Every structure is written in C-alpha cells, then in structure tokens.
Amino acid sequence: MGRPGAVIEVDRNTPPTLFHYGEGVRLEKLPLGSRVIYAPDPIAPIAHPERAIRRALGHPLEDDPLKALLRPGMRLTIAFDDLSLPLPPMAQPDVRQLVLEEVIELAAAAGVEDVHLIAANSLHRRMTEDEIRHIVGDRIFSTFYPDRLYNHDAEDPDGNVLIGTTSQGEEVTLSRRAAESDLLIYVNLTFVPMDGGHKSLATGLGSYRSVRAHHTVDTLLNSRSYMHPPDSALHHSCIRQGQLIEDTVRCFHIETSVNNHSFPAIANFMQKRETDWTPADQAAFLAVKQLTDLAPADVKRAVFHSMRAPYGMTSVQAGQVEVVHDAILETVRRQMLVEVEGQTDIVTLGIPYLGPYNVNAILNPVLVVCMGLGYLFNLYRGRPVVRQGGVVILAHPCRNEFDSVQHPSYIDFYDEVLSDTLNPAEIEERYEKCFAEDPWYRQLYRKSHAYHGVHPFYAWYWAAHAMQHVGDVIVVGGERETVHHLGFKCATTLEDALEMAEQTVGRYPSVTHLRLPPLFVADVR
C-alpha cells in the first residue's frame, strides 16, 4: 500500500528540494518552516488490465453490454484521446491500445466491417505515424492506418457538421463521420480530473466553432478550478455540449485511469521524496544534473522526450458518459488528492520539460506560462494553494525558443500579441478571431503538425485565473528579456526571488513548494 500525499515542513534536517527546471533539474534549499507538498505514492495498478477491460465492456454502467450494441452492416466510429496525455507518454502497451484491441475484437466478432478510428486531437496538432502507432499498437496500426485510422481534422469544411446549439447558445460541431455513425465509442485516458467525461467528445471531435464556446477568458475565470469539474464553468459548458451529442448519435463511453508512476527507473529520483533517495538515486540525480548542465539543447531534449512512464492502469469503466466519468474520477482523486491546511503567501514551482502541448518539442515561453499558471496553479480543489495577492515563483530557463513546426502561431502570438498587451480579455477581443481564421495556420494545422492558430490564445487563457489571483509572478533562472516580455519578474536565484516576493507579500512570508510531477491535486482547507 503506497503512502498518501504529504505536506512536509522544512527543518534543519530536511535535504534540499528537487525543482524541475525545464530540460534540467536543480536542488534548492527552502527557508526553514516552508512546506513541501508531495503527491501520494502510485496506487496499485489492476493486476490483469485486459480482463478488467473485458469485464467493463461486458458489464457497463447504465448501458447495454457493448456486444449487444454491435451488429453487421453498422457504421462504427471509435475515437480516442491524443498524445497530450498522459505525460510523459506511457510505455507500451498504452491502455488505449488495450481497450481498442478489445473493442475491435468484439466488433469483428459481431461482423462489423465499417470501422473507423479517429484520434480526437481537436485543435491540437496532428500526430505523426509513429505517435499514433505508439498509442494504438502495431496490430491496429497496420490494419487500419491511414484510411480508417487518422487524426480528426477540425478545419475540414466537409468533414464536420453543426449538430445544434445548447440551451446556453453554445454551438456544437462534430466530426461528420462520428455524427453519421450508428455507434460512437470514445476511449478515454483520464490523467487529471480535468480530462474525460463529456469534455472528451465535445472538444476532441469538435472544431473551433464549438471549442470557442467554453475556451474563453470569462469561462476560465469562472472555473475555480477546472481541475475540479463541479466548480468549473468550462466543464458545465462541455456537459451541455456532450448531452447534445448524446441526443444526436448513440454513444458508448469507455474511460480509464492510470496511477502516477510517472518516471522510468533511470529517473526514479524524480518520483521519490528527497528523504527517500538512496545512494543510487543521488547518483542518478548527479548524472542527470551533469548531463543537463553540459549537453547541447538538442541532446537534452531528445533524452527527455524519449522517456516513457511505466504507468499502471488503476480503473476502467464503460457505459453512459456521466456515470462512467464519476466512477473514474473517484479513482483519479484517490491517486491525486493531498489535504493541505490553509493557503500560503508564496508558492514555488519547478516547471518540467513537458506539458500537454509540447510532446517532442520545446516548452516555449507561452507554454511555460500555460504550464505554470495554467495547469499547475489550478491543481487545487477548494482554494488555490497561494493566497489572493500572493506570489508564484516559477523555476524555468524560459528561453525565447519555439518549435516552428508545432507552434507557428505561438511565435506570432508572442511577437505580435504579447508585445501589444498581456491582458487575456483584451487579447481575446482584439486578436483571437484573426489568428483562428488565418489561412496559413489553418493549412499548417491540416497538412503539417502544427497546433491550430487559436491554440496559443487558449494556452494564455488557461493562466487568466492565476494572473488575476496572484500579486506577482517571478521566474527563477529565466531569460530576462523573455520573462519581462511575458510581464513577469526575473530572478537569478531562489533566494533573490523570495526576497523580491517579500516586497509584495510582506516580511516573513509563508512558503509552499509544490513538488511535482508526479502530479497531485491540493485539497486546500
């Protein structure tokens, strides 16, 4: 049985704390009395995942067994989550592969021939062949790719249909193939509480027209937080859209969760608390530190991005979307929740090399903001860990570097938009439409491997709540000009940053370090 998450107070005997620092790591001495929040240990995985999947498909929640829904001559579409989760990518076999193989076997046994598999990448970039193969496995890939296994194209004018408008006026579009199917199966991997449920179909197979309904500054400011769906306006909107989809096409939802075993053996020290480090972990840390301090950026990136995580599947459920999702969220919360007593003046965070939108690419400055103030800041339930008007200190090199293939619109967003204004609402009003409709971004999204033109806006909006909540953001070790361009302060060392933060929050502040990944959700009392 693994240990639950913990909040440890730093004393004289506490070893230095690990900070992720982009494609590198640092050890930092936190002030005495600081708190460090650690994720729970990985919960035990299911011993026989294939058997559990078969059981879920045979005994779904509030739905008929999948076998009963399959018949010869039907049109079957199976959508699945893309590479934006889990992070780092899962070592093979990916749980999606296991589920897909079971589903396809059942379909074949039932005589279903018209089967399409669609990666529900929404406005994310198209996955490469290798990336798709990694998720679905060799057998499915060689059978279905490319004609019947492909990325969703949210900009294909003929490939998407408007299926209606919700009671709140949110438009809902869906992949035409999915909308015109007799059965639409979604295979989910819920990595954090934000994922899964109605959000998967509503966004994954949607288009800008439907995603724009909830990916707005206003919605995200009213999602406190979007890592806790009951308090998330974003999720309420997705539920309305998802219910409309269910009214249009017969859906069958399969959702899985994995534990937080996020690092392979070589990087096991990242998984562990520093007090648990063995001499081997210390040696591994030193080796990684040396490598990342000295190696060229390309080498570091290649090494980090080749890491695969040995996640274990912790649950699988199938059936009606909402009950399935609720059941899965229970397991996800069991893995992720850490009780935290009270807020803090200052939160420190090490931003890792990887976020949902930079698999096999650099975490560019806009994504650093998205990662730090968007995703990691919002990993809370109840109240943010940092108090209103407090300070967030991020550790990241924050270089002015972009991947021109994956993030072309991010480059223009950084150069053109952020030079003009940093205000999310103003950015949304003045610039979003023009990026979303730019023909070149559209072409790169459809034909290359670029994120949609509007995507950097969403990355920025994710951070809107944090920007409104905190009094200051300081980046330790960041490239000065870039950090200032983002509207933040820059410090060379953590000590400097803490000293600077005192000017905002006063003397003798309380400090809390979020030691992640592995990820956790702080349940702040």
Added chain:
Amino acid sequence: MLALQYVRSVPAYALVRATGGNARVATSDLSMLHLGDIEEPEPPGRSWVRVRPSLSGICGSDTSAITGHASLYLDPLTSYPFVPGHEVVGVLDDGTRVVVEPALGCRVRGVEPACARCEEGRPGLCENVTEGAIEVGLQTGYCASTGGGWGEVLVAHESQLVAVPDALADEAAVLIEPFSCCVHAALRGAAGPEDTVVVLGAGTIGLLTVAAIRLFTPPRRLIAVAKHPFQREQARRLGADLVVAPDEVFQRVRFATRARRLDGVDRPLLLGGADVTFECTGTARGLNEAARFTRGGGRVVAVGMPGEEKVDWGPIWQRELTVMGAYAYGVESGGRRTFDLALEAAPGLALEQLTGPLFGLTDYREAIEYALGAGRLNAVKVAFDLRDLRV
C-alpha cells in the same frame, strides 16, 4: 587645398578587392584613396560658384567605391581622379548656406538642347553625362572637374544650389541629399493607402525611406527591417508601424499580410506578402528576400546601391514582380523639385539625431572604418566636419 582624392588604380583596386574590402587596407597608402594638398577646382563657367563644405556625409556608395564593391558599370560614368562627397551642406563665398543637388545633368553641363530625360526633370538619368563643360560624371563627388564634399572647396552650378533655412542645422541639412533620394524612391514606389510596405535595411537610406513613405505615400502598414537597437528606435520614431529583425522578416511579413509561408531549400517564400518593398541594403540577400516576400504582381524598389549581385530571378519571373530602381531626384510628378520637398519636410523629422559622429578630414581612416560599421556602433550618418578648415 586639403582633400581626399580617389585615384583610379588597377593594382590598388586588386589589392583592396583581394582583402575583401578590409577597411584598413581600403584606406591605406596602397589604396585608391589619398589625402593631400591638391589644386582647387576651377569654376568651368560664369554660372558656377565656389562652395566651401561644412559637413559632408560618407554615403554607402562612397564606401562601396573605396572598398572595391561598387558596380563596375559605374566606371565609364566617372572621371578620375575625383574628390568624393556628394552629401554636402556648405557655404558660398557670400556666406549663404546651401545644400548641393549633385546630379550633373544637361543644364549643369550647359548642353542644349537638353536630353529627353533632363527635359522630364530627371537629371539623374541624363544621357549627356559625357558632354559639356565638365568631365564625365553622374554627380558631384564622382567627377574630376567639380571637386567634392571631402575637400575644402568644390564648384557647383547655380542650378545645383538650394538655400538652407536658418532653422535647419548643418547636421540635419547634410541629410537633405539622401533624404531627397528617399523621397524620390517613395514616390516611385507609390504605395497605396491599403498597402503593406516593407523597408528592408535601416541605414541612412532605409531610415529616410521610412520617413519619406510615412510622409508622402502613407500605407496601411509600414514594416521596417532593422538589425541594431539604435536603428530600430529611429525606424519607430520616423514612422514605422512595426520594426522587425532581419531573421524574422518572413515571419512578421507573413503575419501582417495573412500570407502563406513555404520553407524552401535555401530560404522561405510567401504566397502573398508585401505590396511594395523598398530594398535599402543593396545586397544580394536583400534583393533575394524581397523577391520572395513581395506578393505576386507587387513592386520591389531598389533604393540602396547594389553592386554586381547574384540574384535568383525565379521569383521575379514567376511572381510577375516589377523591380524598379530609384536613383537620385529631380522634379517629381507634381512639378515640385525633390530637394524642395525634402527641405520642407526635414524640420519635422529631427534629422540631426541621425548624424554623427563627425570626423576631421585628417581622421579619414577612422571615419571610413566607423562608417563601415555604423549600424553596430549605433551610428547612422557618419560625416566629415570641414568647418574648422575655414578658420
């Protein structure tokens, strides 16, 4: 009189070329440029007067000639030895402050009837530059008979003289000649109010072209491409809507024009792009890039003086670009003299901010070296200060 003189010498030219135009070699005793006491130029006729230069700029065309990079096309259009310097503000013997319009057309040469180009008001294109009372030469500063701004005295035809208002400092007036070139270029380019215009390069010509476009043919969006911080600051001040670095020009022009970008083997290209591009670097890179980010059917105006450059004509052909030169000045389509337009506009531009440092003639080696590295040294117009020589 004390003057710098450019002497035609094949061995010196070969030496300078062999060193790639190294500034030290190009100003050494073995180069084409020599400082010395020479005879004052004699006025070749009654309408000619003596001008004693106060400030005389070092132009890109001067440094090209000195470093052996100038187009050999110009050689038969030049008479040797000559005193360089065609960006001149000076005084007449009666104390009148003037700038010199250096083009040596039919009227200056006393050729009658004037050639068709001069009749059109384009003395820079004069077809009689080998005729008349003076030696061959397109301009003062490239003619053996007239002297030039890099000497104590030059001679000029009265039609070349334009009085400088008292309010305009010498440091601003010395830029009237290059500014006139840029006004002419802007009017040649004729950008429309809905156009996106790119000015490539932010030396003297680039910056003054930005100012001229903003004043005379303001487009919807004016993008300046500038490498160095001071250039960027000045480009913004003179009217650019957006200032971008050379290596981001394709990205930023693409965004501004909603074009599509394709990445080629050697360099990118845009499908779509700028309506009008003013190429002010005079380099192969500039011309090649301009041809690839200017939209099909658009115009590329060559303002900076190019040498013999290797240019890929593929995009010019396929995109049906109009590539036009913009040389010198004259009388513009509204019947106004370009110099007058420039002089009228100059007081509002604080051109003196672009001038400096100033060097004495005897410090010509440092001056030329400084001018060759002006951008990275945060300078725009390096000039000779000859006012002390008059005392």
